[in-house]
Amino acid sequence: MLELVDLHRTFGDVVALDGVSFEVPAGHIVGFVGRNGAGKTTAMRIALGVLQADEGEVRWRGHAVDTATRRRFGYMPEERGLYPKMRVLEQLVYLARLRGTPKRVARERSSELLTTLDVIGDPNAKVESLSLGNQQRVQLAAALVHRPELLVLDEPFSGLDPVGVDVLSAVLQRAAHEDGAAVVFSSHQLELVERLCDGVVLIDHGRVAAHGTIEELRASRARNLWRVEVLGADASWWDVVPGAAAVRTDDGVAVLELGADVDPQRVLDVARASGDVVSFGPVRPSLGELFREVVA
Amino acid sequence: MSAADRGSWRLVAVRDFWVRLRERSFLISTLLNVTVISVLVLARASGGIGGPPSFDLGVVGDADVIAIASATAERAKDAHIEVRVHEYPTYGKSEAALRGGSVDAVLTAGRITGFETIDQTLLALVQTSAHAQAVNAVFDEHHVPPAERAAASNDEPLEAGVLEAPPPHRQDNAAIAFIGVLLLYGQLFGYGLWVATGVIEEKSSRIVEMLLSAIRPRQLLAGKIIGIGVLGLCQLLVIAGFAIGLGTLTHAIDVPGTAIGAAALDIGWFILGYAFYASLFAAAGSLVTRIEELQNVIVPINLTILVSFVISVGSLQDPNSPIAVAASILPVSAALAMPVRIVLGAATGWQIALSLTLLIGSAIALVPVGARLYEGAVLRTGSRVKLRDAWRAA
Numbered sequence: 001m002l003e004l005v006d007l008h009r010t011f012g013d014v015v016a017l018d019g020v021s022f023e024v025p026a027g028h029i030v031g032f033v034g035r036n037g038a039g040k041t042t043a044m045r046i047a048l049g050v051l052q053a054d055e056g057e058v059r060w061r062g063h064a065v066d067t068a069t070r071r072r073f074g075y076m077p078e079e080r081g082l083y084p085k086m087r088v089l090e091q092l093v094y095l096a097r098l099r100g101t102p103k104r105v106a107r108e109r110s111s112e113l114l115t116t117l118d119v120i121g122d123p124n125a126k127v128e129s130l131s132l133g134n135q136q137r138v139q140l141a142a143a144l145v146h147r148p149e150l151l152v153l154d155e156p157f158s159g160l161d162p163v164g165v166d167v168l169s170a171v172l173q174r175a176a177h178e179d180g181a182a183v184v185f186s187s188h189q190l191e192l193v194e195r196l197c198d199g200v201v202l203i204d205h206g207r208v209a210a211h212g213t214i215e216e217l218r219a220s221r222a223r224n225l226w227r228v229e230v231l232g233a234d235a236s237w238w239d240v241v242p243g244a245a246a247v248r249t250d251d252g253v254a255v256l257e258l259g260a261d262v263d264p265q266r267v268l269d270v271a272r273a274s275g276d277v278v279s280f281g282p283v284r285p286s287l288g289e290l291f292r293e294v295v296a
Numbered sequence: 297m298s299a300a301d302r303g304s305w306r307l308v309a310v311r312d313f314w315v316r317l318r319e320r321s322f323l324i325s326t327l328l329n330v331t332v333i334s335v336l337v338l339a340r341a342s343g344g345i346g347g348p349p350s351f352d353l354g355v356v357g358d359a360d361v362i363a364i365a366s367a368t369a370e371r372a373k374d375a376h377i378e379v380r381v382h383e384y385p386t387y388g389k390s391e392a393a394l395r396g397g398s399v400d401a402v403l404t405a406g407r408i409t410g411f412e413t414i415d416q417t418l419l420a421l422v423q424t425s426a427h428a429q430a431v432n433a434v435f436d437e438h439h440v441p442p443a444e445r446a447a448a449s450n451d452e453p454l455e456a457g458v459l460e461a462p463p464p465h466r467q468d469n470a471a472i473a474f475i476g477v478l479l480l481y482g483q484l485f486g487y488g489l490w491v492a493t494g495v496i497e498e499k500s501s502r503i504v505e506m507l508l509s510a511i512r513p514r515q516l517l518a519g520k521i522i523g524i525g526v527l528g529l530c531q532l533l534v535i536a537g538f539a540i541g542l543g544t545l546t547h548a549i550d551v552p553g554t555a556i557g558a559a560a561l562d563i564g565w566f567i568l569g570y571a572f573y574a575s576l577f578a579a580a581g582s583l584v585t586r587i588e589e590l591q592n593v594i595v596p597i598n599l600t601i602l603v604s605f606v607i608s609v610g611s612l613q614d615p616n617s618p619i620a621v622a623a624s625i626l627p628v629s630a631a632l633a634m635p636v637r638i639v640l641g642a643a644t645g646w647q648i649a650l651s652l653t654l655l656i657g658s659a660i661a662l663v664p665v666g667a668r669l670y671e672g673a674v675l676r677t678g679s680r681v682k683l684r685d686a687w688r689a690a
Contacts, residue, residue: 050505070510071510077507079505079677080502082506083497095506
């Protein structure tokens, strides 16, 4: 398990992290969500040792992280970077060896990964000769080639085509759920985060605004909303139910917020008495809606 | 720091070594060096300094004229000069030989004729021989005894001497020192620049963030400096070997021992000078993100090396001038200026010891300074990083 404990970091007068703490358990995929400049990249850089925290600690399996431990982490920085003039395979082998993988093993895994990630092009071609999408896949291969115990990916999905998104999703799920790695990635594609992640960390202005599973976030954050579609009812038919208020209405469809003590069945009874009920059910907010609510 | 981490600089060094070795600019710089040295060595070899001079003297006339020619050949031999005498039956034939270039001059009764000019050495030898023959004729006429003749005909009655004899092979040594300092200048500047551009390459391609998530900045910096430095050293060895080989083959260098010594000296001072400058070049490179901005930040280092080079070349003429002595001791210029003075035999033991101590000491002191600036600046892309900010950020 990766633990970020009370991380603080400032750049001049700008406070980038103001006491950030969260965990990424082994075998889990955690989505790291926040607006631009919220502190995601800074937190990730500190976790990888690329930046130093002013205060706080990064722990892996309960111990403070040192250089030897960091070599077992995999990283895909937001600002992608590879040697443009170095050959693809040679580059992957080099980066794997820097993290302590023996040469022969590094070579085998690099070739394997290039196939798995569906990198199109000659493995002995220079990186700069590949298309941007393929360079991105090579970048991902560089993060995976040493079979990391922890994978930290900064905006890994940006710039990928739909097929690339599927390939990357599968790779991350395999890394976490089959190989037992702890995976954390940042993304603005919230539906992807919702689909892939076991947990979410929502960061805002350098602080963790919410974290947990998506269901937990819903439970803690979401309002008690119900969507009712009734044909032939009077406007404001719900007024007779104390504690029910319309959030929005549209041509027979009403979204009602119910007070904690209001029984939804009572609302349904009133609706049926008012007209023909076509549909009735709770509204499950998407991660995007939760996100907007938290950062608003 | 774990044992595994300590060794990661080697991987960086090996990569940098092979990547630069395969670069076209490495091939070009090697060829350029070899070409410049070939031109210098061959120019020196064809300058006639390589072997003893020799002349062909045509002669037409009676026994007296032939005797002058023979006496000239004898006299030349004493001075380690070869004069070959060719007798011709007629003046016409000797003139044809002169025009054809098979003789350097033709001696006839009372006259020596060249084609366009007559070599001063040959002319002096023939004139002296002719003069001696004339004087001997007078001595014969007056029956002068042999002992007095010898005294009177000695054309070097004065013993010549100097207060301070120059070191032997001074010409050779100056030539070797010049080639040496030229090579050192090229290597120190060229490889220092390569360190700086290597740093920028990693910064501008953003791979530095990937690298620094795996190894420490100092390991990355050390690997880069050592890898590029070893390549510079290998290139220097090849070029020095080529220069000595060519020089010996063409007799441009009489004393290969001195040249080998000078080459070893150059290599030693290259290592020291590179150690001194490389971390500065790396720090300079880490301040900017684009190659085009590099010129602005390395101007001070450039100028220092250039001025050191100019002083070093100047000290070939007067290796004991105050500026030459000072430059050979100050760490910023010692790597270029001191080897010149050592090859010329001008540096004293204490000067060499002081210069080495200062250079090694300051190189050791500069490495952490350069490394700290590098650490503080290498992750900051965008506009140029100020020295003070880089220092504080590390």
